[in-house]
Amino acid sequence: MKVDTMRWVDHYVGVPLCLLLKLAFWPFDWIRKGQETVSSNVLFIELSEMGSAILADPSMRWLKGQGKTLHFVIFEKNAVSLHLLNTVDRDNICLIKPDNLFSLALSSLKFLIWCRKKKIDTVIDLELFSRFTAILTRLSGAGNRTGFDRVHEEGLYRGNHLTHPVMYNPHRHISRNFMTLVKASQNAPHQPYQKDGFDETIELARAEVNSDLRSSVVTKLKSLYSDFKPGIQRLVLVNPNASDLLPQRRWMKDRYVDVIQSLLAEYSDILVVITGAPAERPEAEMLRQQVDHERCLNTAGAFEFRELVPLYSISELMLSNDSGPPHFASVTELKTFVIFGPETPALYGALGNSTPIYAGLPCSPCVSAGNHRKTSCVDNQCLKVIESGQVLDALRPALDTGLIVKAD
Incomplete structure (x- = not known):
């Protein structure tokens, strides 16, 4: 399904369903009020953002260190992001298929059966005010249900199905919000103002590098550029893409052309590698030709x-651009430079060795938890004001540090 279709269904179908479920479960909730459920089999719900699966990893590892068995449900196309660090066993990952309404409904039904087989007793909903995930949380059968609560905010209604509601804090990085959810899930039910904070530095684990796969990567690069010399020629990766969830995140292609051409002229020892998914190949080819x-x-x-x-x-x-690859790269030592526009690095910046490039206009960020990350802006000045020279000034010190040969 298209992103806007999913948003429409989530609002116009999700809100009344959340209300009906609230009324249907009210007698059972009243009877079980005050009862505590042992937390041992914990399910995380994060469907739509591959990067969020990485940002949530420190929280998951903390919970795993408490002796809990972790499970995860995610959209099928995003599941590969969980395999970077393998914090959750693959047998404990459930996939939802959002191709159309039928596949979505069928895979959701299978998910509910899967929850019973796995004896899920605790659910942590990482999504920001999604009604669909609220329904999955309610119907999972878990006695402990933790997620973000609107508290006194208008709108964002999703049924009040949580035993452990937590106020979403829009002034703290999302990784710390995730940690707050995890900590709250292990306490007795409370008011949404979570007091048990997490002051430690949040660090990501590092992914293991498979030597065979590294050889495969080198072979593919040599097939595209026969003169590639690993260890002598430095690779500069360029990701000019962003998902359809928020296309306003894409920096202008002509600026990418300027930056790439300038770097190639200044540094004779670099090889610029434009990356992307198979569907993004035609646009990447246009950029390469330019x-x-x-x-x-x-x-x-x-x-x-x-x-x-x-x-x-x-x-x-x-x-x-502000998209998944910088988050994937954060499980390595790679230096990343990320161009932000309609979102802010203060909340969604990668946790690794990452430098944000951000204009911070008065209208930025224009997307938030409250608007389902949708903006009507058709003139993304937040990116247009970021000039090629500004990006080059950010990149040059990193390239000069490991300089082998600089062109005249």
Whole structure:
């Protein structure tokens, strides 16, 4: 289904369903009020954002350290993001298929059966005010249900099905909001103002690099550029893409052309690698043709997802729009430079070795939990005011540090 269709269904179908479920379960909730449920089999729900699965990993590892068995439900196309760190066993991952309403309903029904087989007793809903995930949480059969609560906010209604409601804090990084949910899930039911904070530095685990896959990556690069010399020639990754969830995140292609051409002219030891999914290959090819340089490669669709960590491990840096790849790269040591516009790095910045490039206009960020990350802006000045020179000024110090040869 298209993103806007999913938003429409979530609102106009989800809100009345949440209300009906609230009324239907009211007698049972009243009888069980005050009863505590042991938390041992914990389910995380995060369907639509691959990057969020990475941002939630420190919270999941903390809970795993408490002796809990972790489970996860996610949209089928996003499941690969969970395999980067393998915090959750693959047998404990359930997939939802949102291709159409029929597949969505069928896979959701299978999910409810799966929850009973896995004896899920605790659900942590990581989604920001999704009615669909609220319904999944309610029907999961879990006695402990934790998620974000609107408290006194108008709108964002999703039925009050939580035993452990937590106020979403829009002034703290989303990874810390996730940690707050996890901590709340292990306490007795309380008011939404969670007091048990997490002051420690949140750090991501590092992914293991498979040597065979790294060799495969090098072989593919040599097939595209025969003169590639690993260890001598430095790789600069460029991700000019962003998901259809928020296309306003895409920096202008002509600015990418300017930056790439300038870097290739200044640094004779770099190879620019344009990355992306198979569906993004035509646009990546247009960008490569505009750059028109033998040391600029189009690899969109060339690498499998499992080859990304090996690719990142042999690369110098990445320039990217605000999208999934900087979060995937954060499980490695790769330096990333991320261009932000309608969202803010204060809430959604990658946890790794990442530098945000952000104008911070008065209208930014224009997307939030309260508007389902949808904006009507058709003139994204928040990105247009970021000039090529500003991005080059951010990249040059990182490239000069590992400089081997600089062009005249």
